[in-house]
Amino acid sequence: MSTALAELAGVTVLRHPAGQVVLDGVDWRVRAGEHWALLGPNGAGKTTLLRLLGAQGHPTRGTVDVLGHRIGRVDLRELRTRIGFVSPMQEVPHNATAHTVVLTGATGTVQPLWRAYDPATRERAHELLSELNCKDLADRPYGACSGGQRARVLVARALMSAPALLLLDEPYNALDLPSREDVIDAMRELSLTRPELATVTVTHYLEELPGSTGHALLLREGRVQACGTVDEVLTGARLSACFGRPIEVERNAGRWAARSARTV
Numbered sequence: 001m002s003t004a005l006a007e008l009a010g011v012t013v014l015r016h017p018a019g020q021v022v023l024d025g026v027d028w029r030v031r032a033g034e035h036w037a038l039l040g041p042n043g044a045g046k047t048t049l050l051r052l053l054g055a056q057g058h059p060t061r062g063t064v065d066v067l068g069h070r071i072g073r074v075d076l077r078e079l080r081t082r083i084g085f086v087s088p089m090q091e092v093p094h095n096a097t098a099h100t101v102v103l104t105g106a107t108g109t110v111q112p113l114w115r116a117y118d119p120a121t122r123e124r125a126h127e128l129l130s131e132l133n134c135k136d137l138a139d140r141p142y143g144a145c146s147g148g149q150r151a152r153v154l155v156a157r158a159l160m161s162a163p164a165l166l167l168l169d170e171p172y173n174a175l176d177l178p179s180r181e182d183v184i185d186a187m188r189e190l191s192l193t194r195p196e197l198a199t200v201t202v203t204h205y206l207e208e209l210p211g212s213t214g215h216a217l218l219l220r221e222g223r224v225q226a227c228g229t230v231d232e233v234l235t236g237a238r239l240s241a242c243f244g245r246p247i248e249v250e251r252n253a254g255r256w257a258a259r260s261a262r263t264v
């Protein structure tokens with residue numbers, strides 16, 4: 001059995017001041033080499049859960065252990081440097097080149113800290129751009145890259161710290177079809193070239209899941225509806241219960257498609 005990289009037990013998050021329950025008694029374990037999809041309706045608590053895994057917040061009750069450290073007993077900033085985080089919402093200097101944006105992943109900063117980047121670090125940023133099929137973008141301002149190119153630059157940035165855990169919050173948001181497929185291909189490649197890397201991807205669409213996705217967690221109103229292998233969880237019955245309407249799921253050539261169940 002692989003190592004548990006993250007383990008949540010009885011995790012509840014309440015929002016202040018109203019005490020709204022955002023997560024309610026969540027138990028979850030993510031092991032090395034696993035690729036998870038985190039799905040659920042708007043407001044289900046997906047981003048809140050991802051942020052706990054990313055050492056970006058504390059639970060109100062319960063325990064969160066990430067990379068062998070208990071949240072609440074460790075310097076979160078230090079822990080964050082060992083977790084890759086990709087979100088289209090993250091702050092990125094748009095006038096910096098793609099190479100510079102990747103470099104900032106080494107320091108976990110928004111702006112480059114030039115004195116911190118030795119020649120080996122700069123070379124590594126080039127290698128990661130190559131690995132993500134973005135070699136030619138090295139000198140292009142990030143703001144001039146397309147959405148799909150930006151997503152891949154952000155994945156390269158997240159990999160600079162050689163994380164054991166890579167978290168992606170709606171990485172395919174607003175991408176056109178070819179760009180989405182390029183990012184999905186890149187994620188599938190990563191699963192082959194870095195077999196120990198674990199990933200958790202928040203998404204609204206099953207169509208966006210790489211075929212390498214092996215596990216899924218369904219959240220509804222802060223509670224885990226289903227958690228396990230894709231064969232157990234990505235079923236019409238489970239998704240219908242989670243989203244509160246009849247849903248059919250198909251798997252074809254390793255990828256998934258979901259739609260409202262036909263009533264006739």
Ligand SMILES: Nc1ncnc2c1ncn2[C@@H]1O[C@H](COP(=O)(O)OP(=O)(O)OP(=O)(O)O)[C@@H](O)[C@H]1O
Nearest residue numbers: 015016021022040041042043044045046047048049
């Ligand atoms: N900073 C905050 N202050 C108050 N409430 C918040 C805050 N962040 C999130 N919430 C609330 O917590 C609940 C869960 O939010 P979260 O963003 O985790 O859900 P989500 O499943 O990621 O939603 P979506 O699919 O819409 O992105 C929502 O009801 C949201 O309004």
